[in-house]
Amino acid sequence: MENKTIARTLRLLSQLMEIHNENPFKVKSFSSAAYTVDKLPYPLSKKTLAEIEKISGIGKSTSAKVWELLQTGKLQELEDFRNRTPEGIIEIMSIKGLGPKKILVIWKDLEIENLGELLYACNENRLIEAKGFGLKTQEEIKKAIEFKMASSGRFLYAHVQELAEQVLAGLKQVFPSQQMSFTGPYRRKCEIIDSIGILIAAPLSDNVYERINAISELAVTEKTENTLTAVSPAGMTLHISFCKEDDFVKELLIQTGSSDHIEELTRRLNNSIPPAATETEIYSKAGLPFIEPELREGHAEFSMAEAGKLPQLLEHGHLNGVLHCHSTWSDGVNTLREMAEHCRDELSLQYLGISDHSKTAFYAKGLSEERVLAQHDEIAQLNQELAPFKIFKGIESDILFDGSLDYSPEILATFDFVVASIHSVFRMSEEKATSRLIKAIENPYTTILGHPTGRLLLARNGYPVDFKKVIDACAANGVVIEINANPLRLDMDWRWHQYAIEKGVMLSVNPDAHSNKGFNDTHYGVLAARKGGVSPMNCLNALNLDEISSFFKGKRLVN
Known part of the structure; x- marks a missing residue:
C-alpha cells in the first residue's frame, strides 16, 4: 500500500471524526499524521510496527492504525464512521474548499445529503446565508460539483x-x-x-x-x-x-x-x-x-x-406568465417588485405566480401564517401599481409524510393557487410515495403538483411513483402537473406527458426560479415539454391573464 493511500485514509478518518464531534485532540492527531505520512521519502509498507512507532509526527496510537491498515487493508474505526455517515456526505467531502465545519452545516443545518441536493441548493441560493458560506463560496462549490459530475462522461x-x-x-x-x-x-x-x-x-x-x-x-x-x-x-x-x-x-x-x-x-x-x-x-x-x-x-x-394527432409543439413565445417562483420572502434573492418588473419589462409576460416556501421549510425561511398575510398585503399594493400586470398569490406548500399540506384550510383558502411539493423524507416505497402524493392531490386547495418525483438528474433518483395512479388522481381532482424547468429536475419526466394529456390533465412549465436569472430555466422546461408532445392548449401558463384568472377562480369556487 502506497503512502498516499495511507495518508488519504487517515485524513478521511480525521474528517469523519470531526464531523461526528469526536475528541479534537484525536482529530488533530490523525490529521497531522496524514500530513506526515504523505511527505515521507520512503514507503511505510516496508517498515515494522516498531519502526513506524518511532517516526516523528505519527506516534504510538496512530502507528497502530497504520499497522492495521497495512495488515488488513482497512481501518475498522473508519468503517464504523462510514456506517454512521450517508454515502453522499462522504462524496461531498471530496469537493475542494469544503472542510468538516462547512460539511456539518450542509448536513445538519441544511439537511443536504448528496452532491445533487447540494448543487440544487446552490441554484436556490440556500448557501448564501448559511454559516460560514457566502455568494463567492456558493459559486465555487457549484462549479466544483458541475466539474465532478461531468467527469462521469454524462x-x-x-x-x-x-x-x-x-x-x-x-x-x-x-x-x-x-x-x-x-x-x-x-x-x-x-x-x-x-x-x-x-x-x-x-x-x-x-x-x-x-x-x-x-x-x-x-x-x-x-x-x-x-x-x-x-x-x-x-x-x-x-x-x-x-x-x-x-x-x-x-x-x-x-x-x-x-x-x-x-x-x-x-x-x-x-x-x-x-x-x-x-x-x-x-x-x-x-x-x-x-x-x-x-x-x-x-x-x-x-x-x-x-392518426393526424401530432401536436403543435409548445414554443417559448406561447408562454404568457410564470408560476412557482421564490422571492426574498423565503429563499430567493430578488424582491417581489424586482421579479414582477423583470417579468413585465424584460420578459414581456402578463403575470407572475409567486410561490415562496411554506412554514415547514424552515431552512428556506418558509412563511408562517402571519408572514403569509403580510406578503399578501404587499402583493395587493404591487398589483395596484403594476396593473394590468398581475402577481398571483401562491405558495409552495410542503406535502407532509402523511400526505397533508402544512397549512390549515383557512390559510390555504387565501391563495390564488397552491403548488404542493415533497421536500423531505424521500426514502419511501412506491406504495407510500404514491399514496402520499394522491392524498395531497385530493386536498381541495392543491392546484399544481410540484416536481412529482423529487429527482435530481445525474445525482439523485426520484422516489418510485405509480405515475398512472398519480396522473389519474390529478385528472379526477382537476390538479395540474408541473414540468419543473430547472435543468437538474425536468420533473415530471417527458415520457409521461402524453398519458397526462390523454387523461385531460394540464401541465405547467414552471421555472422554480429563485432569482430573476432563474426565469431563464423556462427554456429547458419548454424543451422537455416539446419532447413530451405538449402543445399550448395543454399548458397552463400558456393561458393569457384573463384565462388563467378564470382558471384559478374556477378552482377556488369548486372548494
Missing part, C-alpha cells in the same frame, strides 16, 4: 448547450457555405447528453482535421473514413461526421432519430431511406407528416402521425 443538456453552440459557430467559419446541423440526442433535446453529434456536407480532409483541432480547444482523438471524434476540455465527446452534399438530408435524418425511430421509418420505406431535398419529403414518402426531431424517440410518434 452531462445535462443545459451544461453543454454553450459548448455545442460555440463549436457549431467555429465549424461554420471553417465551412462557411456547407450545410451543417446538430444530430443525435442533442438535436432531439434529450435531458442527458453523452455526446454531441454534428453533420457537415463536406469531404473529410487532412486540412479539416487540423482546423477542427483548434476550435474551442478541442482535441481530436480518433479519425475514421467519415467521422472525427474530439473531446472538449470539460470532457464532452463530439462526433463530427462528413457526407456528400446530396446525402445530407438523408444522413441528417438517420443520425438524428433514436434507433427505434429509424428502424420503424426504414421499415415503412421498404427498408431503404432515400436521398431527398428535405426531411419532410422523406416522411411524406412514408405516408407521414413531418415529425419534429424532439419526438423521434420511437415512442408513440408514428401512431400519432398516422
